[in-house]
Amino acid sequence: MLYFIFIITTFLLLFIHSQLTLSLNQEGLLLLQFKNHLTDRNNALSSWNPSDTTPCHWLGVTCRNPTKTPVTVTVTALNLSSVALIGPLPAIPLCRLPALTTLSITDSFISATIPQSLSACRRLRHLDLSQNYLVGTIPPSLYLLTDLRHLDLSFNNLSGDIPAQLSQLHRLEYLDLVSNFLDGPFPSSLTNLKSLKYLRLAYNLFAPSQLPSQLGQLANLKVLWLSSCNLIGPIPNSIGNLTCLENLDLSKNKLTGQIPESVSGLNRVIQIELYENALTGALPRGLGNLMRLRQFDASDNKLTGTIPEELCELPLDSLNLYNNSLEGSLPASIARSPKLHELKLFRNDLVGSLPSELGSNSQLHIIDVSFNRLSGVLPVGLCRWGKLEELLMLSNSFSGKIPESLGNCTSLRRVRIGNNNLSGKVPDAFWALPHLNLLELNSNSFSGSISNLISFAYNLSHLRISDNQFSGLIPDAIGSLSNLLEFHGGNNKLSGRFPDSMAKLIQLGTLDLSYNEMSGEIPGWISGLNKLIELNLAHNSFGGTIPKELGSLSELSFLDLSNNQLSGKIPLELQNLKLNEINLSYNRLSGDVPPHYATKNYEMSFLGNPELCVEESAKCHGSKGRHYRMYVWIFPLATISFVLGVALFYLSHKKFRNKKKCSNVSKWRSFYKLAFDEFEIVKLMSEDNVIGSESSGKVYKVVLSSGDVVAVKKLWGATNNGNRTGFVGSEKDEFDVEVETLGKIRHKNIVRLWCCTNNGNSRLLVYEYMPNGNLTDMLKSSKKSLLDWPTRYKIAVDAAEGLSYLHHGIVPPIVHRDVKSNNILLDNEFRAKVADFGVAKVVRETSQGAESMSIIAGSYEYAYTLRVNEKSDIFSFGVVILELVTGKPPIHADYGESDLVKWVLSLLEQNEMDHVIDPGLDSKYKEEISKVLNVGLLCTSVLPINRPAIWRVVKMLKEAATVPRSQSMMEGILPGFHIELFSGEFLHRSVTFRRIWTYSLGCHIE
Template sequence: MHISLSLSLLYMGNLQNFLILLFLSLTLSLPLCLSLNQEGLYLQRVKQSLSDPTGSLSTWSDRDATPCNWTGITCDNSPSSSVVSVNLTTASLSGPFPSFLCRLRSLSSISLSNNSINMLPATISTCQNLTLLDLSQNLLVGPIPPTLSDLPNLRYLNLDGNNFSGDIPASLGNFQQLETLILSENLLSGTVSAVLGNITSLKWLQLAYNPFAPSRLAPELGNLTNLEYLWLAGCNLVGEIPESFAKLSSLTNLDVSINQLTGSIPNLIFQLKNVVQIELYQNSFTGTLPAGWSNLTALRRFDASTNKLTGTIPDDLCELPLESLNLQENQLVGLVPESIAKSPNLQEFKLFNNQLTGSLPSQLGVNSPLQILDVSENMFSGEIPENLCAKWALVELVMIDNLFSGNIPVGLGKCRSLSRVRLRSNRLFGEVPAEFWGLPHVYLLDLFNNSFSGNISHMISGARNLSILMISKNKFSGSIPDEIGLLGSLIEFSANENEFSGEIPGPLVQLSQLGKLDLSNNELSEGIPVGIQSLNHLNELNLANNRLSGEIPDDIGRLPGLNYLDLSGNYFSGKIPLGLQNLKLSKLNLSSNRLSGKIPPLYAQEVYRNSFVGNPGLCDDLAGLCPPQVRDRNQGYVWILGLIFAVTGTVLIVGVVWFVWKYWNIKESREGIILSKWRSFHKLGFSEFEIFDCLNEENVIGSGASGKVYKVVLNNVIGSGASGKVYKVVLSNGEVVAVKKLWERSNKDDTSFESADSAKDEFKVEVETLGKIRHKNIVRLWCCCNSGNCKLLVYEYMPNGSLGDLLHSKGALLDWPTRFRIVLDAAEGLSYLHHDCVPPIVHRDVKSNNILLDGEFAARIADFGVAKFVEAVKRGEEFMSGIAGSCGYIAPEYAYTLRVNEKSDIYSFGVVILELVTGRRPIDPEFGEKDLAKWVCITLDQKGVDHVLDPNLDSSFKEQICRVLDIGVLCVGPLPINRPSMRRVVKLLQEAGADNKPKIGKKDGKLSPYYSDEGSAI
């Protein structure tokens, strides 16, 4: 028993000791498992100071011992695992710069680019160990903190793409180790400061695209002997390049483009032996290109376009291994030396828009893999060199507007790499080589305005990629071959002013993509081919001045997109088809034929009179075409009968007037509307009385800031908004119209943002704008009523509603071909407003909800309530009273300018393109603080194109979708000057729809078209 008790006590003693030891162990180890170290606590404060809508900082947990495994955090290998780098690029963070980062004593690198950081405090100088600071593409405003230079170890400073303003601080000249300074694309308004010349350690200096005050290039910048990259584009520089720049011996890139620099190009550039790229375009340089180019052995690109250079191209320039030479839009005069042909690596040779003379070197292309040759708009003469495609690499051959003569070389007919050929407006003659017609990759063949003769070869059937064929104003003869009908990608066929004869080939009606067919001024005979209604994309049909006969087929009235119809100067007979009234034509010409009968009611008005002259059999009193009546012996009786009818008519008219007066009084008491205020813009087939009877809440189809829109089917509101409701009305004749009824406002009751005056102005703008426009892609305004507080606008009805509603509710129903047609239609409508209206019109509210779709999904631009006439704006007669447009579509320059500009519409249209490609709304919670445009650009850079494309789209169209996406990105560029014109956008879309190669290239990492609007023709 004693033994058992002793064992028990021993056991109990050991258990007690064990428990004590276990407690001490847990107590000592608890801080190691559960406590976050001090640097982690600082980073938690950073997290608390920033808005993080996408959860980018969700891994920053206080349950960790250290922050070394957190997103964006890098630690060193020391025992303390100190934080050395914070990289939160594109994390959708917003708020002021988190100063708690500067408490991390070992921190050497901070990258917060592509966020929404909005303030950089002077306390940034406390980050004493920083070597890299990247705050590019944020929302930083105000002056650049002068205390930045207090960071003694800083080597890399990037503040690109913010809104910094004022001068470059003089204190930045105190940097001792800084190697990269990037301040481009801000709002700096001082000068390119000479103090930067003190930072002798600099290797990379970017100040481009700031609105600096006009200033000279500071000679002190020549002290930067370590400088490798100098980018001063768009800095408002004046004067000459200083001689001190000869000391920049390490320079590889010199870019002073888009300034107002003057004088001659200095010889000092030949001392820059390491230079790879020299950009001098869009300045005012004069004189000749200097000699001495053989010293620049590393040069690959030289661009002196858009200057005032004269003289010849130096011979030693041709000894360089050039990849691209671009001298467009200068005033160069002289010859291209024969030695240019000896350049072994010459790939791109562009001299368009100069005054160069003489012939091209005969050996051009023999020794070099020439890919692009563009010598347009010069005064070159002689023959096209025979060996341009000797290396089988030539892709683009552009020689527009010169004095070239002779034949097309036979060798070019074997150049299967060619994709773009433009020889228009020269003096070329002879037959085109048969193989040349059938080159398989050519998408654009332009032989316009030469003296070519002979036939179109049957070998054209091999040109399956051809989308634009322009051979007008030549001497081609014979029949048009049936093989044309095999070119399924053909969008435009212009062959007017030739000597073609025979029938219009029947297979032409198989070209389902054809948008323009111009065969006017030839000797074609017979009739219009059967089945023409299958050309459902046809926009322009011109068969004037041929020998065509027979009846005009009624099927022409079934071409939904036809906008231009000219059949004049032929031998057409019979009646004018009533089906033509289904078309929305901006031009109709049936004159000088043998037509007879009555003119269709829609066209029986004075405005169309010239469309029918020269048809003796036509008679219509409204058009004034009836032949005069011959006075006969019974004319006296006729006069008496006329008098009787006149008296009877007078009595009838008085009765009708009395009845209408009574009816109006009733309507005024019931509706409070005076119908006499109606104004028509087209011949109407319905009575205005019908409209009012249908304006009930059952007919609303939409509404906006100014009123409701009605579909007047005699029964339903199909939309409403801040401006009013839209009603759908089906009239007694079966026609369907949409009626927009603006909200009734009174000054004393109006407490909204828009006053009664603004509603009146919106009504006036919409009426004045749409009342004058005639275009297939602009919604048609039938008539309007303005009576006191009641304002009505009657439009053509669009059964498929708006693009925005359809895309974001039933996007899966819109396949890519339909979306592409919609974007091309909308682009053509906007192009018409910007370039073809007099004066031009800026829409100012381009968005997917203002693009309406008819029954065939053809697009119309609508809602012109805030549109402006450009000329009035340029004269200073109109300024924006507030931000026009809709959230997500507003161009970034609205933040600092109040002037109306077409480039704003182009930005908004770019957002519409991105909507169609991505299927996403312009504003989405997923984007955080960003909009669609910024989200697309960032996602493309970081994840690639597959992460932005709408998954509902057929992947077989991916190549074309990507080309359209590139055009959209180009349109939403942050700088208005870099956005293409709408006319250019239309051309790019047309080429994207036809070409297998994108027409968007990259320059300096940014998307840009190969040619400017004012450069070589597209």
């Protein structure tokens, strides 16, 4: 009997245990079912072990009562960030977890649509699926999650309307839909969410909509971020009811009218951003009520009136009111703001002087008051705290001297105080600022000499001191400026000879010392400056002969040696140059003009040289012997000329008819002095020398009779109405865009357009030939081994400098809009040049600031936003950097549903740096490669505002090869960044290092 009871008891215990085990494992089994529906490429969920008794110790799993008896354990939260899960979201297993309140799967590869079944997770309070690849619409059924407090679907590819049903989520406090493709009207129904504290809808494609007047009902709102939401009309007065608001950002919309007076009631606000709208009228009074206001940005509008005194009395960190029509003076109270670090007031109509204490009471970093009517002296305390980096005061009426205190401001990086009335001697220490990259003093009345201490300004790349009264010798110390790209010193009183140390300036692209008092000979070592594009030494006292070494400057396009005392013959080697302009007039030159220049095209280039002879016309100026011989032979020559003339007329007429018959070429335009014509080009084109075929036409390699080689792009016939297929709106034809853009550009890193022709059916663009083709082909061909890291680094810098010239070197600037490795061409020395401007866009100033572009071109930017501007070029160039580092293309099957950018980020987040770098690169360059990679990651930031301007990209790339770095690649939030190279602030939260660095680079003419 006892034995029977023992058996029964044992059986019951085993049965209870088995049932208990099944109950305890049920939630774990559901989670395993969830995992099995996805691809865990990096095995990040390896800790999800089926043999465990509970899932409470698994990665990302949080349980209630995890230390209690197993029967009481329940899963309450699933937090998975950056684990690279791939596939659609399996909601059903998760919604069977009875106590699940938090579901967060961010920065991963979750794709497809948001499942309707997710609405079955009725206990959810926190739902975060941001930074994935979700598509389709937001399910209206989400309104069934009645307990939801936090909903984040930002940085996906969602489209359509925001469902009105979401307004039934009455407990919702946080709604984030930033950076999607939502394109319905602005959802006024959201104003019913009375509990909402954070509303973030920025960077979407809403239909043109007004802000609803009911906005003021959201009385608990702390953050309202509606940047780039296609908002129109006025800001409603009800916005003043948002008394809890701390951050208001309505930037980059098309709002009109004035800033409502009611905004003064937002006494808790910390940051207001209203830039790039169409706000009119005066800044409202009553802003002084915003006692917590720290950042105010109403730039790029149509504001008038004066800057309110009460606004400047607030303890502001940043005040941006540039590109408006503000008048009056800057209130002195702004100088008493203890935290002011940024003051941007450029392009207004401000008058008076700057407050004398400006900078004395605050750690000022940036001041830009350019293009106003300000006067008076520069405040002596601008850099009292040693933090000032940018001093920009162009085109005002400032007078007096540069304060001696600025000579101690070693933090300065950019100084632009040109076009003022400043005078006196520039302090010696001011020439020696070690971090200075740009020094612009032109068009003032400065005197004295260039200090020898300039050798300490080793970062200087742009020196602009023209139109002053500088005198004395150019110091030998200038040869220490190894990064110098341009030296504009024209219209001064500089004297003496070239210092031999200038031979070291091998990066120099522009040298302008015209209208000075310099003497001696032009040195032969100038041939070592092989990046020179422009050489202007006109109106000096240079003597001796023109050095033949000038003929080796292959990049030179502008040469002016006029009004000097040069003598002797013109070197034949100058014919090697592809000059856009040459001027040797008013010297003492003699002999024959080289045949290439003995044409009417150059007849104004040699005036005032009486001993020069142009052989082609047999006219020798100032030589009696030659005049006499010409007189003796005039009658025989006349007879011969008559006979030959008749014969030539017959032959030329016949040749003309034949050429017209075969080519019918018209509208020939050349942008350089050429030794060939359109007929030769057409004659030599054949299908045998096609070197490429594009959607727009074919590219031919043409070897001319002179031995020179050119590349000829033959475009297909014009599209309907002159519009290029695939364009939206009224865009110019690709041919016209290319001609208008490249025809006026002269830069060593921009491919040269020699000439073009258009007869309607056959449209030809003739470029310089680039023997090594484009970067894409090089990276995937057998020649890839030639691209070692130093070569790839040089390609990155070259391409960046080309883009920098487009964005900042010409007025108006040009946005390429199709930056990619296919359009980066390589010459025989692997120097990179940016090409293909068929979809480029000139950014012209309008009454509302720089015009924006919404046309989709070839830019990778389309992955994130339809706003195509210079930041789109930055993103696309960042992709090129990643290609150079990884050796991989932007899109490839190896990435799955991802792309190169996300593939790189996913590996870096797993500390897999070695798998990112192209294995063919020498490991000794790893540290430098990692720095360049970081620059590429900055350029590919999802939000355009986070991307640095291209001039900063150039600087960072150059410093990547020169600045030592002690941090390891994966150290810190943003790995491997040098503190002096990259500075920024965290956004609202640190989701991943690719999104957190914010740059304030909105300078008007960077």
